Amino acid sequence: MAERELLLLGLLRRENMHGYKLNEFIENDLAICTDLKKPTAYFLLDKMAKQGWIEQYDETQSGGRPPRRMFRITAAGESVFQDLLRARLKTFDPARFTADPALAFVDALDSAEAHALLSQRRAGLAAELDTMRAVPEHPGTFGFVIAHRIAHLEAELRWIDDVIAHLRAL
Amino acid sequence: MAERELLLLGLLRRENMHGYKLNEFIENDLAICTDLKKPTAYFLLDKMAKQGWIEQYDETQSGGRPPRRMFRITAAGESVFQDLLRARLKTFDPARFTADPALAFVDALDSAEAHALLSQRRAGLAAELDTMRAVPEHPGTFGFVIAHRIAHLEAELRWIDDVIAHLRAL
DNA sequence: TTTTCCATGTAACTCGTTACATGATTTC
């Protein structure tokens, strides 16, 4: 549903950027909510430029460095951004949990091993939750993303405790 | 991480099946936790047969119907299944929410529209939660999967209410 | 007799990733 285009347009809307900086920002600051990779970003930037959603221009640098290929969003791109944003916000689609099929097969293991594995899982989860809680307050709406992550980690923790308790009861 | 192979092996472990029935079961009963498609299933079955994880045999049918291509798991396949299951259970990896980048850009909309869109989102979410709560008790460990889904839908609902409240406060 | 269900597959395509390739500049 073009989440990646939405992300790139949203970033370019705030500030004109070149590919390298865009990638750097995504890797460093946005890793929690996206996994967009460098070649994909370059590919999408070219594609969006062809579609007229963004424009390229060269920015000459000081110190004899080669010019950077900068991107700016166009009016058409802004309109696409708004449409994508609305579409993405208005409908909820449930995430899939890749471990769910495995979980349904947990009865294939003896209960001691199942318990050990799930405890390990719980530990990783708790560690991740601690990490997220330690993240400093984020400016603006990005705080929602952190809160989102924390809410689901807490739900996951309660649920795994429930699963462990149920298995123990068998 | 070979979740799909794990799923197919897990099903074949319980009962020998042919491709059609496997697909039917996945589509009808397992749609909540997987989106494995028919051509993918046939492809994986062939691949796993080549690797010796499963074996094929023809089952002649009554009524002059053509024989069905049945699959059964091998000892090697059982061992792969166990390994994949353990690997998948022991580590937790956080799900990504495709709407998160969009959410971080919610300030690009005026607050009335943002509120309207998020309310629509909330309604879809609440409907999905009702559906899940109406699912009858499931036998065995599959109940965990339903409980998992419900736990996360509830977390999502609380969080979206929080987001709406915050936006209103601006 | 026409539609639906059972049953099996293939071909082409899309999307995204990994790994590779290049070169200039700045820092150690």
Add this chain to the structure above:
DNA sequence: GAAATCATGTAACGAGTTACATGGAAAA
């Protein structure tokens, strides 16, 4: 002089999907 960082890309591959293709049997 070597290593890291800035900066931009491409080629090959892999996984999975859509759409297509086929044919027999049962039900309407």
